[in-house]
Amino acid sequence: MNMLAGKWWKQSLVGSALLLAIVLVIVAIVALAGSTTDMRILMVFLINVIAAISLQTYAGNSGNISFGHVGFMAFGAYGSALFTADPAIKAIGIPNAPAFIREAAIGFLPAMLIGTAVAVVVAAAIGRVFVRLSGAAAAVATLGFMVIIYTLLSNAEELTRGSKAFSGIPEYTTLGWCVALLALTIVVARLLRDSNTGLGLRACADDPIAGQAAGVDILNSRYVMWVASAAGAAIAGALYAHYIGAILPKAFHFELTFVLVTMVIVGGRSITGAVAGAALITILAEVLRRLENGFSIGSINLSEAPGLTTAVLALLIVATLTIRPQGLVSRWEVEELLHRWQFRQKEHASVRAEENHV
């Protein structure tokens, strides 16, 4: 599995296809056998996976966490929403917005590209600060960035209706869009990860001195990943806005950050890890939600207990991290996991053969 030799991107594409195939199987099962609710969960899951993979493109490669990526999601969401919503609705909701926004009614793809472009510009402008930080300082600074975006969105009433919901967003997001953009995200993320930039950056995350001695430019490599991941997050944000149909700044705050970062950390340090983490967290949250509706313990009626799902989810995450700190798949991609599994099978087989021989 030598990434440095020959056509490294072949393995990336094979791995991407494999991962996508797994996701498609899940999609097919839910689409064929699931209820309407299941479909909604599936859609949110797919959007979250795009966001998680994007975050992972920065976090998994650089070893730095970011709590600020929901800010980029917000850019994608608001950017795309503002240019697609019905001008009649905007005339009432945001009468003071600039005319080019108020009167705009463009298609999904161009609007999404505008939102993504805004996120990329912002990411490129501020990225140099964040790539120089690491560890807890990086976490705190990106959390500060999240608060900055949140404060701006909640107060820019002329543009976003402030902390009130911005509704009337056309519901363009279909399963097809989600799957297509997920495929794109996976392929780009894998290519970035397996490229020299990604490889060098991951080496630096393990041992910065050795990595730099080998000629890796940490800051520039991180910067590339940072900007790319901001673009991915913005796409996820746009999909989200056009799926739910209404957005508000609070949707891009602490809770979403927690969910995304958790998916990435619990999953492990790879693209496959982001998918696995997203799947696990979605399933856990869903099981808890169903329990909450169906049971009551003693005098506490759980359906009237807001916060219980989150509390239990958070505690489960603490438990998962305690038991498996390296994440579900550690740092492996799906095809690497397969190789390792096959290798172990062979080893077992040869051991067994030897035993039989004796």
Place this chain on the structure above:
Amino acid sequence: MATQGAILSIAGLSVSYGTVHAVRQLDMEISEGETVVLLGANGAGKSSTLNAIVGLAPRSGGRLVFAGEDITRKPTEAIIRSGLALVPEGRRLFSNMTVRENLRLGAAALSTVEFDRERQALEDMFPITRRRAHEQAGLLSGGEQQQVAIARALLARPKLLLLDEPSLGLAPIIVNTIFEIIAELKRRKVTILLVEQNAERALSIADRAYVLAQGRLELSGAAGSINATTLEKAYLGEREHA
């Protein structure tokens, strides 16, 4: 298997870091008042042995009895409190703290009154700890730091002093000072287990010696019985095993 008078007896000690076996099945014994030297090439497992004795290195097997007490499963701090002291490789003073503060931590279990008494007794032997008491330890020279590190370890009046390469990285003239200090400690009947690269100097001061190669005990005996030839064989012995 503990002999009468043995302050520390090690039986079948193994140390491994994951799949790397640093020390294998080591048996060793130190009697009260003795100065014992542990020799070996780089990577032979000397420091690992010392660290395993105080519980800082992962012990994968064996039994350690110190002053009649089984310390095999005890945490580092309990082992230290039962009367062991280790001067670690590279001295490891708390560089941002003053010399006096470093000493105070060496006697963490003592009261302030007891500390002052012990400190004054030591200051005569290590004048540097008085002269530069309020300076930052990190600003001292290597030799001075080594003296402070030894003084720090002696403050709790250990029953056994473990010294990990005290001459490492020091100028030859400073090495003399350090070996004079060790000789003085020996005269004062401090029990010492010394790890050294400088085999000749170490053997001249020690009562007995153990020689490790590739984590295994290769040779042991009275210090006088070991000469350059036998030592070389033991060092090279690792080749035969490899």
Place this chain on the structure above:
Amino acid sequence: MQLALQQFINALSLGSIYALVALGVAILFSILRLANFAHGELMTTAGFTLYMTLASGWNWVLAVIAAIAASVVAALILERVAYRRLRNAQPLTLLMTSFAVSVALQSIFLLTFGARPKGIELPAFVDASFRIGGMRVQWLDIAIILITAAIVFGLTLFLRKTVIGLALRSAADDFQTTRLMGVKANALFVGAFVLSGMLAGIAALFYFATVPNVVPSSGFEPMLKGFIACVIGGLGSLPAAIVGGFLLAFLEVGSDALLSDNFSPYLDAIVFLIAIVILRWRPGGIFGVRLTAEQRV
């Protein structure tokens, strides 16, 4: 001139609160390399305790003691339940754990107290003020500044003169060698959490005296400001945390005074932006502390 002086006192008082939060955060970070995002929830614990005790008619002295005790106990529970098992974990895992603990505690507060703000019935003297010239000064601000100064002084003495204080400092420098001095690792962790919990409790008292109602997410804002103070000062150093806290407060009060009222909703965003600009030039904070991620016990 008078206005400037009044703003100066405001900034000192606000800076005192931030400095106390930052100190509490920095103590755990320097010794354990733990960025405890649940520090804000320790403050919220104190806030709800203050609310409950005062609402049931306790004397304010007892309420204050109860509030500080509650956040110390909460800190000790966190140490025992969540962090003790993770001493050898990767920094990122520790970070996420503390984030999850923070979310879990917020949810538990929500379950217990609901989302509506609980007004804390502060004793009347909190609003008392006096006049110098034409300037009105709140006694509360003076008290906050003086008590914080006393705490910083006391903490300095504790860290310099007592053995456990010295051990906490040496553990921040080199944890393994501190154990070689016979200092119990558990005692260090417990000591650090007790100090951090106490500082959170006291900071919470001051914070809720100025913002007298408490919600489950109350602790988030002061926690974040405390962390940002630490980061712009230099994460891991106690003096840097104090300086960072005051710097942040002066930035905040200064921006508020200089900018027109239109900008005041954006105050946090502006202050954080300035903080980020500072980090652009000094990624290690003003004091440029460089910390190696060495193995902890």
